[in-house]
Ligand SMILES: Nc1ncnc2c1ncn2[C@@H]1O[C@H](COP(=O)(O)OP(=O)(O)OP(=O)(O)O)[C@@H](O)[C@H]1O
């Protein structure tokens with residue numbers, strides 16, 4: 001295998017995970033993208049970043065996108081090089097919109113784009129390697145495949161995923177709190193208990209099944225299908241503002257959940273102008289993306 005192309009570029013979607021009851025398994029991709037371009041060079045890697053993470057994320061080989069690119073080349077048996085990389089980042093970091101999964105998928109897609117035989121890195125392989133970076137597959141699956149997905153880990157450790165039927169016209173709102181409230185997934189996972197009451201496990205089993213029906217065209221089931229007892233309440237202490245907004249929206253009849261590990265709040269509905277303005281006055285950003293059905297694409 002060799003590097004056959006002098007450049008590759010990728011567009012990778014933001015994603016949500018959990019969606020209420022589907023902890024570590026449900027996910028969905030949005031028409032809201034990071035874009036990365038790369039060129040192999042002779043010499044040291046140099047990353048330039050525009051937008052989110054500018055001046056913060058590493059600009060050398062320790063950058064997550066570069067690490068994933070290198071992992072992809074290794075998996076395909078291709079040689080390494082130095083890289084000139086330019087990232088246009090829109091997905092907030094530590095925001096609950098799957099930035100780290102999208103970064104890993106971006107790097108792996110770029111590896112594919114540089115290879116003499118792109119088929120050496122099929123989607124399933126990119127999904128597997130990116131899940132290794134993340135530790136759980138729920139954001140990676142929609143970032144790779146698009147749409148709504150259910151993802152799981154087989155007993156032998158193999159990650160798997162399958163598309164969930166979704167009404168692509170479903171309205172989505174992502175409520176992103178001010179950037180001072182970012183929360184790393186690592187911190188958000190530390191507050192979760194190792195075991196949960198059987199009644200709560202049963203509760204989530206039915207709600208996850210209901211959510212599948214709701215997404216496929218039963219919007220009347222969205223409120224019941226977005227209830228959760230496995231993770232959100234345990235995270236209230238590290239997500240006080242987001243949980244308060246989620247509670248208030250649910251009281252008003254909106255199917256609101258914590259997006260991924262937070263602090264972004266996902267609402268599976270459009271919201272009244274007044275509700276949006278109130279949040280924006282308090283420094284929140286309201287995004288209203290569509291559902292991405294393609295996943296990451298070389299461009
Ligand atoms: N585009 C990127 N380039 C480089 N590093 C990134 C990029 N995106 C994410 N990261 C790294 O991943 C970290 C954020 O990952 P983390 O899993 O904590 O949050 P998240 O993926 O945004 O949220 P969630 O998993 O809840 O959706 C950043 O602090 C940064 O170190």
Ligand SMILES: N[C@@H](CCO)C(=O)O
Pocket residue numbers: 017018023024025136138139185188189231260261
């Ligand atoms: N399922 C993950 C999503 C964030 O990566 C969590 O809630 O911790």
